[in-house]
Amino acid sequence: MLMVSNVNFLKKEPNVTLIQVQCRAWDYLRAGASDGRAPFTVMQAATIGRSSAPSVRNVILRYVYEAEHVIDFYTDVRSEKAAEIRADPRIALVGYDPEGMVQLRLEGVASVLTEGTDKKRAWDASRLRSLVLYRTPVPPGTSIDRPDDAYPAQSDGHDINLAGYQNFCIVRVSLKTLEVLDLSVPAAHKRARYSRTGNEWEGQWIVP
Numbered sequence: 001m002l003m004v005s006n007v008n009f010l011k012k013e014p015n016v017t018l019i020q021v022q023c024r025a026w027d028y029l030r031a032g033a034s035d036g037r038a039p040f041t042v043m044q045a046a047t048i049g050r051s052s053a054p055s056v057r058n059v060i061l062r063y064v065y066e067a068e069h070v071i072d073f074y075t076d077v078r079s080e081k082a083a084e085i086r087a088d089p090r091i092a093l094v095g096y097d098p099e100g101m102v103q104l105r106l107e108g109v110a111s112v113l114t115e116g117t118d119k120k121r122a123w124d125a126s127r128l129r130s131l132v133l134y135r136t137p138v139p140p141g142t143s144i145d146r147p148d149d150a151y152p153a154q155s156d157g158h159d160i161n162l163a164g165y166q167n168f169c170i171v172r173v174s175l176k177t178l179e180v181l182d183l184s185v186p187a188a189h190k191r192a193r194y195s196r197t198g199n200e201w202e203g204q205w206i207v208p
């Protein structure tokens with residue numbers, strides 16, 4: 001598991017620079033996407049519901065590509081969130097590290113990847129107990145009589161390694177903003193916001 005070396009990083013470095021904070025934010029995200037649990041392994045992802053109401057749920061951070069400014073999570077292509085993203089790709093994510101007292105907020109544009117080598121690699125690297133969720137014969141969110149009705153009674157005769165593959169997708173978020181809020185020092189909270197244009201990130205301290 002990739003560890004973020006010093007949890008209260010802003011507390012320990014009162015003169016920390018915007019660049020340092022940005023680097024630590026990416027460290028946090030990378031640690032979240034590495035094997036094992038870390039503060040930002042689970043983040044809350046908000047989309048715009050199809051009735052224009054906000055819609056939010058937990059997701060597991062799966063991949064972070066800092067050079068390309070993207071993060072991935074996985075979902076079922078039949079899910080409500082996938083439909084919402086296809087209708088309006090704007091997305092926001094938030095997470096909080098209660099030990100370090102750091103909040104990360106991300107905004108970007110999401111796309112639903114239903115094929116390609118990244119999807120195959122992600123599928124192959126996933127644990128069976130995660131993949132079993134994609135084998136449900138009825139779409140997520142469908143009303144059922146009993147919880148067991150969500151799962152197939154037995155193998156449907158397809159290659160078990162690929163069963164459900166067509167329902168699995170990557171949600172890839174191209175990040176546009178990144179915001180760090182550090183609450184670790186009482187009465188000296190720090191908040192920094194970074195906005196991306198092309199490959200350039202511009203940072204700014206803002207009032208917490």
Ligand SMILES: Cc1cc2nc3c(=O)[nH]c(=O)nc-3n(C[C@H](O)[C@H](O)[C@H](O)COP(=O)(O)O)c2cc1C
Pocket residue numbers: 042055056057058059060061073074075076079080081082140141
């Ligand atoms: C800790 C945790 C992690 C979760 N991770 C994911 C995830 O990575 N992908 C996903 O589709 N759903 C995940 N879920 C379930 C979602 O929060 C949500 O209930 C489900 O995907 C249906 O959401 P939707 O109706 O907005 O599509 C997770 C739930 C919890 C509690």
